[in-house]
Amino acid sequence: MEYNFSNKLASLKPSAIREIFKSLSDPSIISFAAGNPAPESFPIKELSMISADIFENSPVTALQYSLTEGYPALRQVVADRLKTKFSIGRDFDSTVIVTGGQQGIELTCKAFCNEGDTVICENPTFIGALNAFRSNGVNTVGVDLEDDGINIEKLEETLKTTKNAKLLYLIPTFQNPAGITTSFEKRKKIYELAKKYSIVVIEDNPYGELRFAGEEIPTIKSMDTEGLVVYCGSFSKILSAGMRVGFMCAPEEIISKAVVAKQVEDVHTNIFFQMLCYRYMTEWDLDAHIETIRSLYRRKCNLMLDELDKNMPDCVKYTRPEGGLFIWCTLPDTIDLSEFTKAAIANKVAVVPGTAFNCDTEAPSNSFRLNYSTPSDEQIVNGVRLLADTVKQFIK
Amino acid sequence: MEYNFSNKLASLKPSAIREIFKSLSDPSIISFAAGNPAPESFPIKELSMISADIFENSPVTALQYSLTEGYPALRQVVADRLKTKFSIGRDFDSTVIVTGGQQGIELTCKAFCNEGDTVICENPTFIGALNAFRSNGVNTVGVDLEDDGINIEKLEETLKTTKNAKLLYLIPTFQNPAGITTSFEKRKKIYELAKKYSIVVIEDNPYGELRFAGEEIPTIKSMDTEGLVVYCGSFSKILSAGMRVGFMCAPEEIISKAVVAKQVEDVHTNIFFQMLCYRYMTEWDLDAHIETIRSLYRRKCNLMLDELDKNMPDCVKYTRPEGGLFIWCTLPDTIDLSEFTKAAIANKVAVVPGTAFNCDTEAPSNSFRLNYSTPSDEQIVNGVRLLADTVKQFIK
Numbered sequence: 001m002e003y004n005f006s007n008k009l010a011s012l013k014p015s016a017i018r019e020i021f022k023s024l025s026d027p028s029i030i031s032f033a034a035g036n037p038a039p040e041s042f043p044i045k046e047l048s049m050i051s052a053d054i055f056e057n058s059p060v061t062a063l064q065y066s067l068t069e070g071y072p073a074l075r076q077v078v079a080d081r082l083k084t085k086f087s088i089g090r091d092f093d094s095t096v097i098v099t100g101g102q103q104g105i106e107l108t109c110k111a112f113c114n115e116g117d118t119v120i121c122e123n124p125t126f127i128g129a130l131n132a133f134r135s136n137g138v139n140t141v142g143v144d145l146e147d148d149g150i151n152i153e154k155l156e157e158t159l160k161t162t163k164n165a166k167l168l169y170l171i172p173t174f175q176n177p178a179g180i181t182t183s184f185e186k187r188k189k190i191y192e193l194a195k196k197y198s199i200v201v202i203e204d205n206p207y208g209e210l211r212f213a214g215e216e217i218p219t220i221k222s223m224d225t226e227g228l229v230v231y232c233g234s235f236s237k238i239l240s241a242g243m244r245v246g247f248m249c250a251p252e253e254i255i256s257k258a259v260v261a262k263q264v265e266d267v268h269t270n271i272f273f274q275m276l277c278y279r280y281m282t283e284w285d286l287d288a289h290i291e292t293i294r295s296l297y298r299r300k301c302n303l304m305l306d307e308l309d310k311n312m313p314d315c316v317k318y319t320r321p322e323g324g325l326f327i328w329c330t331l332p333d334t335i336d337l338s339e340f341t342k343a344a345i346a347n348k349v350a351v352v353p354g355t356a357f358n359c360d361t362e363a364p365s366n367s368f369r370l371n372y373s374t375p376s377d378e379q380i381v382n383g384v385r386l387l388a389d390t391v392k393q394f395i396k
Numbered sequence: 397m398e399y400n401f402s403n404k405l406a407s408l409k410p411s412a413i414r415e416i417f418k419s420l421s422d423p424s425i426i427s428f429a430a431g432n433p434a435p436e437s438f439p440i441k442e443l444s445m446i447s448a449d450i451f452e453n454s455p456v457t458a459l460q461y462s463l464t465e466g467y468p469a470l471r472q473v474v475a476d477r478l479k480t481k482f483s484i485g486r487d488f489d490s491t492v493i494v495t496g497g498q499q500g501i502e503l504t505c506k507a508f509c510n511e512g513d514t515v516i517c518e519n520p521t522f523i524g525a526l527n528a529f530r531s532n533g534v535n536t537v538g539v540d541l542e543d544d545g546i547n548i549e550k551l552e553e554t555l556k557t558t559k560n561a562k563l564l565y566l567i568p569t570f571q572n573p574a575g576i577t578t579s580f581e582k583r584k585k586i587y588e589l590a591k592k593y594s595i596v597v598i599e600d601n602p603y604g605e606l607r608f609a610g611e612e613i614p615t616i617k618s619m620d621t622e623g624l625v626v627y628c629g630s631f632s633k634i635l636s637a638g639m640r641v642g643f644m645c646a647p648e649e650i651i652s653k654a655v656v657a658k659q660v661e662d663v664h665t666n667i668f669f670q671m672l673c674y675r676y677m678t679e680w681d682l683d684a685h686i687e688t689i690r691s692l693y694r695r696k697c698n699l700m701l702d703e704l705d706k707n708m709p710d711c712v713k714y715t716r717p718e719g720g721l722f723i724w725c726t727l728p729d730t731i732d733l734s735e736f737t738k739a740a741i742a743n744k745v746a747v748v749p750g751t752a753f754n755c756d757t758e759a760p761s762n763s764f765r766l767n768y769s770t771p772s773d774e775q776i777v778n779g780v781r782l783l784a785d786t787v788k789q790f791i792k
Contacts, residue, residue: 001594001623001647004562006510009653039456047459048451055444060435063443063636099495099662106661110531114402115511132660135506166400198397227397240459242667251397257405264528265502266495270666271638 008115008137030383033350035176035325036374037237038300041293043280047240050279054272062272068263070097070247071274077281078233078247086208087222088231094255098262099269101206101246104232105169106132107265108202108248111257112166113138119167120158120199122150124357124365126176129169129204141165142359145175149182152189159197168199172220174207174324177357177369181322187220194228200254206234206246209290211323212298227251235277237325238290243273297325297373300380304372307384313391318370327370328354335394337366343393349386404511404533426779429746431572431721432770433633434696437689439676443636446675450668458668464659466493466643467670473677474629474643482604483618484627490651494658495665497602497642500628501565502528503661504598504644507653508562509534515563516554516595518546520753520761522572525565525600537561538755541571545578548585555593564595568616570603570720573753573765577718580613587619595624596650602630602642605686607719608694623647631673633721634686639669693721693769696776700768703780709787714766723766724750731790733762739789745782 054062069075079095082088089095098104105128109119115137121130123142133140143158144151149172159165170190172182182190194201203220221231234246248258262268280286301321308318308327315332329351331340341353354365375383450458465471475491478484485491494500501524505515511533517526519538529536537558539551545568555561566586568578578586590597599616617627630642644654658664676682697717704714704723711728725747727736737749750761766783768776 009507012656036461042459044455059440063438063638065432065637103662111405135660241461242459244666260408264531266499270640
């Protein structure tokens with residue numbers, strides 16, 4: 001049988017990261033390609049104790065169908081924490097639980113976009129978001145990132161000239177893949193532009209809690225007096241990625257559309273782990289736990305930067321992140337990125353080529369992404385040397 | 397701010413069942429409206445023991461990001477069980493894990509349908525599937541159900557005359573809401589029609605394991621020599637509904653599209669509970685557990701039928717199911733369904749009106765759905781009497 005697939009999926013390729021992830025079954029390859037939290041960051045003992053107690057005292061609630069909006073007690077503590085710690089959430093907002101931050105992005109796209117509409121994105125940006133938009137038949141238009149965030153003039157030009165632009169998708173804090181944090185000045189300008197052009201902003205913030213240097217910057221959502229911002233957060237990088245629990249805070253009117261769309265995707269998020277998150281947040285010290293993760297990533301990031309400083313030829317430039325999971329490296333124009341990535345794999349070290357994060361899939365790139373949260377210290381030391389050796393092969 | 401929602405979501409209402417479910421916070425109302433498995437059906441002790449062991453021996457795998465396709469060991473045992481027990485799955489098929497059977501339906505729709513395309517359904521049918529199609533901007537066209545399954549002549553007529561019909565969605569076994577099981581003869585005819593008109597069939601089978609009377613009938617998927625059938629199954633009714641773990645078995649080419657679509661919806665299904673399912677299937681006796689659930693539902697169904705026989709005026713007709721979770725009742729034409737449903741709630745008993753399950757949301761109905769798996773025995777006895785009293789109010 002010859003299948004006639006939908007236009008929106010016919011041309012969509014599986015994520016390059018996921019494909020690289022799969023090819024890493026070879027244990028001799030050191031991977032800087034993943035974006036996984038460090039295994040040491042999971043509070044295993046605490047989750048295990050809570051889990052045993054749930055099976056003992058409330059197993060039926062934890063195993064039965066539940067509400068699409070999420071476990072009410074968890075919604076409440078998440079909303080409270082967003083409000084008190086980050087000034088996020090006004091009277092018109094509502095907070096619901098989703099199956100990872102990824103689902104929040106996809107549901108927002110479904111709520112606002114018809115096939116053929118456009119989402120404006122930072123370029124480069126998170127491939128999972130790009131593919132969420134594409135899989136809904138939506139175009140993506142990229143606006144270049146600078147060291148302090150999106151180029152504001154180009155953003156306004158794009159807002160002015162793009163027909164049917166329905167959403168502006170941003171990762172203002174420790175951006176994936178570029179590691180860039182948008183300045184407070186630019187955040188204010190972005191919000192003003194959103195207001196001026198009446199466009200809804202998705203503020204994706206999976207890494208916001210992982211700051212290990214520099215000063216906290218207010219989120220765009222915290223400035224949202226008009227109900228323009230959909231904020232997507234996640235427990236993936238602070239408790240467990242595999243449980244798939246995230247949250248959205250947005251105006252109630254938007255949330256009610258997202259909930260209808262969520263209902264038909266998965267009915268609700270795994271309720272057992274929603275209860276686990278609630279219990280962890282109310283019975284243990286989440287902030288103290290986050291502090292230990294920050295220390296861990298500060299150390300790992302510094303180790304990778306030290307090794308890059310020591311080993312990498314000067315022609316390679318790289319960011320010095322203040323948080324998050326990634327360092328963004330840029331090769332000189334003389335080196336072909338695709339050849340380089342292949343040579344690195346042959347040398348037993350894997351990175352993600354920047355082309356994977358481009359809004360325009362045909363656009364070139366001479367950057368690649370390094371992750372320091374997943375590899376061990378030994379792998380960081382050895383892997384950076386292998387990578388530096390690979391560069392030297394190309395410039396000798 | 398005035399929001400401009402997508403056409404596909406702008407008109408979509410939250411599921412009537414979910415809304416009724418929410419209104420049931422009044423504990424004095426007896427609900428026959430849900431479709432929840434009986435709380436006694438969860439193997440709590442076994443899941444608790446396995447869970448403790450996972451936290452002890454493989455916590456990192458259980459809490460870390462995983463593959464979109466699902467936990468490989470679970471995929472294998474699910475595929476093996478489908479093959480050996482139900483003759484499902486050929487060389488060209490692949491089995492993947494999804495976040496409940498609901499996600500399998502939605503992903504298949506995304507893989508095949510552009511906005512404006514049509515899915516042909518049994519009428520009435522599962523509201524979660526109808527809304528999955530609608531939320532993707534897809535039209536639904538219903539073909540009447542008869543006592544032994546869909547009307548074959550009308551199905552062929554619909555296949556012949558419907559432009560851009562991309563999928564045929566069916567629940568051949570213990571249909572929701574009508575409780576009807578499609579005969580073997582009709583299943584063969586449906587498969588022949590699918591072949592003749594080159595249309596892909598979604599065979600949704602969440603209740604197939606819950607037969608407590610009559611003879612097993614082969615699935616349509618077991619006849620699938622040409623790769624025309626997407627089979628959706630679930631652990632919701634045999635292990636736990638709240639964990640949201642289901643599976644799809646379909647030709648590899650379709651599965652690869654569904655996996656791309658799944659990746660952008662939730663990255664992967666909760667991995668801890670995938671491991672829990674795998675361990676339960678390999679270390680405990682799933683078939684024996686299913687046998688106890690069947691006995692439980694046989695008893696509950698018979699109790700409800702006995703009470704209906706004793707109390708319900710003759711003018712009300714109802715099905716005598718051989719499995720599944722539902723009895724379908726039909727009122728005489730003289731009673732207005734909407735008035736009846738309201739009066740029932742006033743009398744402290746809730747049912748789902750048949751209109752909720754119509755492909756054409758404006759079409760009338762004089763039927764309603766009763767569920768016997770969720771209420772206690774006492775609630776079944778008292779609730780049926782309240783319902784019979786409600787009918788008598790209308791015919792006096």
